[in-house]
Amino acid sequence: MRLESIDTLVSRALSEIGDPDGAVVPGIQPATTFRRGPDGELIGDFSYRRTSSPTIRAVEGVLNRLDGGEGCLIFSSGMAAINAFFGAQPRGVRVAAPTVMYHGAQDWLHRLDERGDIKLTLFERLDTEGLIEAVAEGCDIAWIESPLNPTWEVFDIAAAAEATHAAGCLLAVDSTVAPPVTTRPLDLGADIVFHSASKYLNGHSDVTAGALITRRADEAWAETEAIRVLLGSAPSPFDAWLLLRGLRTLGVRYRRASESALRFAERAEMIEGVQQVLFPGLASHPHHEIAKRQMTGGFGGMLSVLVDGPDTAVAAAAATGVFTAATSLGGPESLIEHRAPVEGPHSVVPDNLLRLSVGLEGADDLIADFEEAMAAARGRGSR
Numbered sequence: 001m002r003l004e005s006i007d008t009l010v011s012r013a014l015s016e017i018g019d020p021d022g023a024v025v026p027g028i029q030p031a032t033t034f035r036r037g038p039d040g041e042l043i044g045d046f047s048y049r050r051t052s053s054p055t056i057r058a059v060e061g062v063l064n065r066l067d068g069g070e071g072c073l074i075f076s077s078g079m080a081a082i083n084a085f086f087g088a089q090p091r092g093v094r095v096a097a098p099t100v101m102y103h104g105a106q107d108w109l110h111r112l113d114e115r116g117d118i119k120l121t122l123f124e125r126l127d128t129e130g131l132i133e134a135v136a137e138g139c140d141i142a143w144i145e146s147p148l149n150p151t152w153e154v155f156d157i158a159a160a161a162e163a164t165h166a167a168g169c170l171l172a173v174d175s176t177v178a179p180p181v182t183t184r185p186l187d188l189g190a191d192i193v194f195h196s197a198s199k200y201l202n203g204h205s206d207v208t209a210g211a212l213i214t215r216r217a218d219e220a221w222a223e224t225e226a227i228r229v230l231l232g233s234a235p236s237p238f239d240a241w242l243l244l245r246g247l248r249t250l251g252v253r254y255r256r257a258s259e260s261a262l263r264f265a266e267r268a269e270m271i272e273g274v275q276q277v278l279f280p281g282l283a284s285h286p287h288h289e290i291a292k293r294q295m296t297g298g299f300g301g302m303l304s305v306l307v308d309g310p311d312t313a314v315a316a317a318a319a320t321g322v323f324t325a326a327t328s329l330g331g332p333e334s335l336i337e338h339r340a341p342v343e344g345p346h347s348v349v350p351d352n353l354l355r356l357s358v359g360l361e362g363a364d365d366l367i368a369d370f371e372e373a374m375a376a377a378r379g380r381g382s383r
Helices: 006-011 054-067 077-088 103-115 129-138 157-166 219-233 235-247 250-268 287-296 310-319 339-343 364-379
Strands: 070-076 093-098 117-124 142-146 170-174 190-196 208-213 274-278 302-307 335-338 355-358
Touching: 006 250, 054 070, 054 208, 054 235, 070 077, 070 355, 077 103, 077 190, 077 339, 093 103, 103 117, 117 129, 117 157, 117 235, 129 142, 129 157, 142 157, 142 274, 157 170, 170 287, 190 287, 250 274, 250 302, 250 364, 302 310, 310 335, 310 355, 339 355
Parallel strands: 093 117, 093 142, 142 170, 170 190
Antiparallel strands: 070 208, 190 208, 274 302, 302 355, 335 355
16 A cells, blocks of 8 residues: 555554564664674674664664655764765865854854865845855855744745756755655755754654755765764664654644644734744745745744843743743753854844744643743743
8 A cells, every 4th residue: 555645654654664573663673783694794784883773774764755865864963964964075065055044053064164175155145035146156055944943934945946956056955843744855856855853853852863865875975874884973773763753743743833833923923022923834924925835734833032132032031931941842842042142152143032942732821821921021020
């Protein structure tokens, strides 16, 4: 039977792998080394865990199928995946990326640029047209996020792919906040998809992992895999298994977070002290129509709120009781943070921006919690 629904593919993620004992949930293979025969030949497909393992291979197969790729590699962290990807590129490769993006990735791109490993161009116009203008000036790799963290602009990936390919440029898309249950960048023309798998893919705030999925398993992809082996940046079997477990509920978790985030965003626009709510699910968002067309399974649980000053932002983040003041996203618990200090001195994020990850709590509880926190932060109430 051919499975068409992405939800069915996700929920069957473990079942379709199979287990020799007939277990509904396959076990973890923790071995670091694998036996050879009398002539030195491998008994099975694996030799040493730094190269791969049955559990790692299993989650790669599931993610590859979900994103529709020709190859998938998982890593011990998202930054390890980014490091391997750019490490596989020729020295001096020209890279275009937005000025606002995940700060860890941008910090690494700056380091590569300072060392002469890449030639980095950051474009300030945070939309598809800004990307198109940047690659027209000369580019080998365009690295974008959609939606863009933490201001949540949405790139038209199909248009971006057409423009980058016309310029002789590869398109890599960080789709961490838009997992394959809502957006499949390879189907839209992208060449590489990146996920910080610690976030929505795992969904339980207990795994650090990264994933790359490629449209073409070419020489650069083989080099990326070689770097993973040489640097020892494959995840542990237990982390890989936890990632498999999390994937089974990805669809329902993402939809619930999306529904709650939309309700929260609509209400937050009316809270005293809130200047603007940044969320692609709102009709007021400048890229809402692109998001509706591209994010077919929901707008996600990530949004940002601009409040009436940095002092209010600091106080509100400290005053919440249902939201937890912490960094990260995509878990069952809702998180809030004053983003600019987290990103450090080079951040261009407004100092009055609160980044929120809406989890699985009741939407009404989250709304009431934020309303009370804002009132307390502005001296109008107490907790």
